[in-house]
Amino acid sequence: MNLLSLSYLVFVPVVWVLSRLIRSTRGRQILWLAASYFFYATWSLKFLAVLLVSSVVNYALGNYLRRKPTAGRLWVGVGFNILLLGTFKYLPVWSTQLGPGHLPGFLENLILPVGVSFWTFEALSYLFDVYREEELDPSLTEFCLYLAFWPTVLSGPVCRLPELLPQFRNAEPVWDDITEGVRRIILGLFMKTVLSQMLGAGLRPGEGVDFGFNQIAHGWTGADVLILALGFGFQMYFDFAGYSNIVIGTARLFGIRLRENFRDPFLSTSPAEFWTRWHMSLSFWIRDYVFLPLATWKPQVWWRHFALIIAMMLFGFWHGPDSTYIIWGALQGLFLVAHRQYQQLERRTNTKIPAGLASIAGWAVTFCFMLLSWVVFRANDLHQAATMFKALVHFSGYHHFVLSRNFVAMTIVIAVAYFMVAGLRRLADNLKQVPAMSRVGWALSPLMYSAAMLSIVIMSIHKAVFVYLQF
């Protein structure tokens, strides 16, 4: 069952009604856990078995660590999770690369349990928090629910137990939670089934980002590469932010507030800001549990920069063991270091660039860099990425497209519309202070919701899958 299926539309209300009928906290937690395991088991019973083992072992490791929080005990827990992730996520990829016969048969047949990277990082954050002696006393049911909670089990957001535990114990949805939850679900479905789908698969056969990267094996012009980078950046955003909206909305229906995962990332004016707006739950996880402990290890500036690059490479590696992801991570790290160096230079030389100009220039540089780095992320291999970058520096190729004119126009329209909507939203937020405008917005909202729902129903003809499910 995935979040775009009709089964999910039936599953959520059924669990909601049942959880309203159960008054006791423990009863409700057991219901949610059962629902989560049922939801996960619809993907595969084998996946559920891995999740169960991970939950029980991590819970035991947490108790073991709580009794005596030493670095050695922490490393046992970290080692277990790395082993789990390595076995199920990285080994199958390496096994494919090695070819048949290099690994024992049972290892060659391993498949990636969906969401393993997300819930393993959640388990790790629990162990780190226990090591830091945070006040955490989850029951086994609560801990299992934390890892398996069905809205987040497939692709996050990567949650932290200190945020969820009090909510598992006291969540009581009010009307605002329900309206906000439904609004987020509709918004998420629209972003995924309409916008991301249009960019990813195009409107007609032979169009779309996937076609551009997978079917056109060579022969892109510089203009094509720019459009593909733009298209993929927005496809990823609408896909993952749409997914996050559905997840956050679903949890909200049950009175649970999950942390945000995206906050207008393409409006960022620096790479540092970008990473506080894009896949926030993972970037904050990396910051808190990898970068900060590493950076504070040695006082030298070069070490902090090195730690930043290592942390971002790990960010890339988290997506998979492909060289494209690791290089993408390294590029992000280098860009962050370059930005820090620039800030230091600015301070040292006491240069003052007008704030407006600095924002525009910062936005332009960040936006362009992020888009181009998506080429490395999305390319099927490094050779493809190199070919695409070579096309970028062949200026003679900019006067025509291999991609269809329709797809080019659609990508540009969607990108421009994104910025227009972001601007209009800011305007609307200001206008909300005026009661009359607020009433007009409220009165017109059924029109917007029905338009969104109609587009979702029509576009649901395509069997869409979330890009991030593969991670």
Next chain:
Amino acid sequence: MPTSEAEIETKRGDTRSSPQGQTRVRAVSWIVLCRRAYVPVFSLLLTILLGNWLAAVARRNIELKAEERSQREAVARGAGLSAADLAVAQAVFTPADDSSARASLLYLGDSQVFSRPDAPSGSLNTAQWLQILLARQDGQAARVHIGATPGMDIPEMLLRTAASIEPPSSQHEIVIIDLALAELRDLGVRSEIQSLVEEQGVSDALRNLVAANPDLADAAKTLTPLLNKTAAGPDGRVVQKSMADRMEDELQARAQGWPLFAQRENLMALGLLRYAQLEHRLLHISSADLIPTPAVPYHTNLQVLELLMRYARSRGIHLILFFGPVRDLKPNPDAPADLARMRLDVSRLCQRYGVTCLDYSHAVPEAYWANYAANQRGAFAMMAGQHDFYHFIEAGHKLLAEKLFADAGPEILRWSNAAGGSQ
């Protein structure tokens, strides 16, 4: 307007304190309830109403299309056509189940094969004329069946061919391809053609074909994802659906009861058409604008064509390929260099695999080409009043069929005799 829980509670608290306030509490509660219900109720209502209206629009469009199709397929009593001619011409559009014919011929191509934009209803297309000419020569020789679809590309031709040759269909012995440059520009396969490979025999045959021809890597890259979408797994084993999948299928089937849900595909098609019309108007696109032929789809299509030729040879299928007529006007959507390159590349392939290759690029004179009517409606409304560079009138179809019959007729008759003899 109190919408948040806290605001409402504050208001209730204020009014509840006075005895007269009890009635006011009830009134405020009703107002709050109505205000809360307004957005969800009206959103749902609008969605249902607009959805039903859209579904009705889509249905009307389908009815119009069906009407056009029946007009296209209807055979009128033209000059010099006997009842027998009309009967065989009509049968070209129906599935080839005529066991009286010795051989069966699949006619592939895009809309050029059957479209006669300014011809009256009931006039005949190339495939029908070819059928008449063959039947006149030998009534039992070959049964022609149209497998052409508007906008067909080469992967679609391969899938269509395999679906008609492999079990359970096992129909055709001869395949004719009307090749146009436009067919080498795209690489998509539409769902209706994709569904043809859901038969186990067809998907197995195509999987084996791809595996046996690793040198055609780009073709494999295009076909493999299509084959992996079928009910059978990548290794050919039929994948058992899980309980969750079966539940989802059941829900999807039930959802078809809502007209909007049932008409999604038609609405998508209609939406795309309107979008294309808008695009043409905004970008001032005309039928004579040059259409580029991107290198990669072109080369991949060529590889798929080569795969089709190898497939035909391995199955003992006789293949005839001809370059479809090109309108000799300038400006023209097909660049002369692209056309020349296509003729050269495809001729080489035909030579290599012993495929009959005919060139009818200049077979249809200017007088027989069609133009879009000034009041053109339907799919080509955005081309109203412009030259049609791909379709010709019935006289053009007849002329082309006569040329095809003169050049390939003897071969077709010989093959059908051989097929009859071997039966």
